[in-house]
Amino acid sequence: MENAFLTVFRVSLFETFYITGFLILVGMILGLLENRSNFYVQRVFGRKGILATAWIGTPIHELGHLLMCYVFRHKITKFKLFSRKAEDGTLGYVNHSWNPKSLYQNIGNFFIGMGPIFSGTAALIIGMNLLLPDSFARVEDYLNLEPAQPDQYILTKLFALTAGLFQSIFSVENLSSPNFWIYFALAIAISSHIALSKEDLKGAGRGLIAIFTFILLVNLVAFFLNADCSGLFAGILALNVYLLAFSMISIVFSLIRLVLSAFAYYLT
Numbered sequence: 001m002e003n004a005f006l007t008v009f010r011v012s013l014f015e016t017f018y019i020t021g022f023l024i025l026v027g028m029i030l031g032l033l034e035n036r037s038n039f040y041v042q043r044v045f046g047r048k049g050i051l052a053t054a055w056i057g058t059p060i061h062e063l064g065h066l067l068m069c070y071v072f073r074h075k076i077t078k079f080k081l082f083s084r085k086a087e088d089g090t091l092g093y094v095n096h097s098w099n100p101k102s103l104y105q106n107i108g109n110f111f112i113g114m115g116p117i118f119s120g121t122a123a124l125i126i127g128m129n130l131l132l133p134d135s136f137a138r139v140e141d142y143l144n145l146e147p148a149q150p151d152q153y154i155l156t157k158l159f160a161l162t163a164g165l166f167q168s169i170f171s172v173e174n175l176s177s178p179n180f181w182i183y184f185a186l187a188i189a190i191s192s193h194i195a196l197s198k199e200d201l202k203g204a205g206r207g208l209i210a211i212f213t214f215i216l217l218v219n220l221v222a223f224f225l226n227a228d229c230s231g232l233f234a235g236i237l238a239l240n241v242y243l244l245a246f247s248m249i250s251i252v253f254s255l256i257r258l259v260l261s262a263f264a265y266y267l268t
Contacts (some may be wrong), residue, residue, distance in 0.1 A: 003157070007229055008216070008219045008223055009140055009216065009222055010213070011219060012211065012215045012219050015215050015219075016208070016211055016212040016215050019211075019240055020110065020208060020211060020214075020240070022240045022243060022244040023114055023117065023240060023243060023244075024204075025244075026243075026244060026247040026250070026251070027114060027117060027195070027196050027201070027204075028029070028244045029056065029251055029254075030117070030191075030194050030195040030250060030251065030254055031080050031170075031196055031249070032198070033195070033254040033255060033257070033258050034192065034193075034254060035195070035220075035253070036161075036258055036262075037192065037257050037258045037261045037262075038238045039049060040189060040262050040264065040265040041259075041261045041264075042262035043265055044261070044264050044265050044268055050091075050192075051084055051091075052189075053083065053189035053192040053193065054083060054091050054189065054192075055084075055189075055266055056186065056189040056190060057084045057120075057157045057190050057191070057192045057193025058081065058091045058193050060094040060116070060119050060120055060123045060179040060193070061092065061116040061119065061120065061194065062079065062080075062082070062092040062093065062094055062113030062116075062121065063081065063115075063119045064114075064116040064117070064118050065079075065094040065096075065112055065116065065200075066079060066081075066094050066115075066183060067115065067118075067119065068108065068111045068112040068114075068115040068118070069094065069096045069108075071108070071111070072094040072098075072104065072105055072107070072108025072109075072111060072112065073098075073102075073104070073105060073108070074097065074098045074105060074112065075096060075097045075098065075213030076094065076095070076096050076109060077095045077096060077097055077167075078095040078206065079092075079093060079095065080092055082091055082258055091151060091193075092112045092258070096112070103210060103213065103214060104165035105212060106207060106209075106210035107207055107210045107211050109203045109204065109206040109207030109210065110203075110204045110206075110207025110208050110210070110211055111207065112204075112207070112224075113196065113201060113202075113203040113204025113205075113207060114196070114204055115200075116193070116194050116195075116196060117194060117196075117243075117247060117250070118243075118249055119206040120171040120190050120191065120193070120194035121194075121246050121247050121249060121250045123190050124190055124191070124249050124250060124253065125139060125246065125249065126251075127183055127186050127187065128143055128169075128183065130161075131179040131180070131182055131183040131186075132174060132179060132180060133184055134168070134173075134174075135165065135168040135169045135171075135174065138164055138165045138168045139165065139246075139249075140171070141161050141164070141165075156250065158244070159243055161248075162248040162249075162252065165248075165252075166252055167247070171180065176189075180208040184201040186262075187253045188253060188256065188257050190253070191250055191253035191254045191257055192254075194229075194250050194254070195254075225239075232268060
């Protein structure tokens with residue numbers, strides 16, 4: 001019996017990181033890209049360089065936290081979508097409270113912390129739909145992914161789709177269109193502020209513990225009832241694959257910003 005409980009614990013731990021790992025990976029990549037880009041931007045333009053994109057990017061970042069607070073029934077005590085005059089340099093914030101006895105609300109901490117990835121990616125996709133409809137048609141190809149396939153297949157297909165989307169966005173036709181340059185400026189501003197702060201990661205960490213607790217409870221119940229929950233976790237994993245796929249759009253524009261800011265830094 002002890003070995004069985006240990007097995008359930010290990011499986012639950014594995015499933016927790018397998019289900020949330022893609023989202024955490026995206027957050028880490030975006031954080032590394034943004035931190036390095038901000039280093040170059042501040043060296044060249046100072047704080048004004050950050051504020052130039054913050055008036056668009058920061059409200060979208062904070063809206064991600066705000067919307068997830070509503071979804072997971074957290075009480076919003078105070079928020080500001082954008083403030084350029086904060087003494088501590090904070091451009092925006094969402095303060096919230098929750099019932100520590102509620103597993104649902106505790107799980108919500110993870111998604112609230114990761115909220116800017118959802119809102120930032122959604123804003124990029126919506127903007128593409130409105131300004132670059134031909135390129136947006138390529139986004140639909142992501143929906144044809146088959147998450148049940150082996151990981152290597154998924155990653156190979158994902159990078160191929162992203163390369164195709166990149167070529168579609170930066171096509172000759174788009175480069176000569178005013179809509180492209182409007183979208184390009186907006187996408188750079190949005191991607192400049194998607195990355196998660198230390199407080200975001202701290203809150204997400206609290207939620208990660210709650211997610212593990214939930215998965216452990218489900219697996220324990222399934223063990224005693226001799227039930228199979230693999231289908232449930234496979235469905236959640238499929239959702240995470242789609243999230244990773246669409247997040248590639250955010251990563252691409254974050255990379256573009258890094259290249260542009262590095263070019264400006266080394267040029268001066």
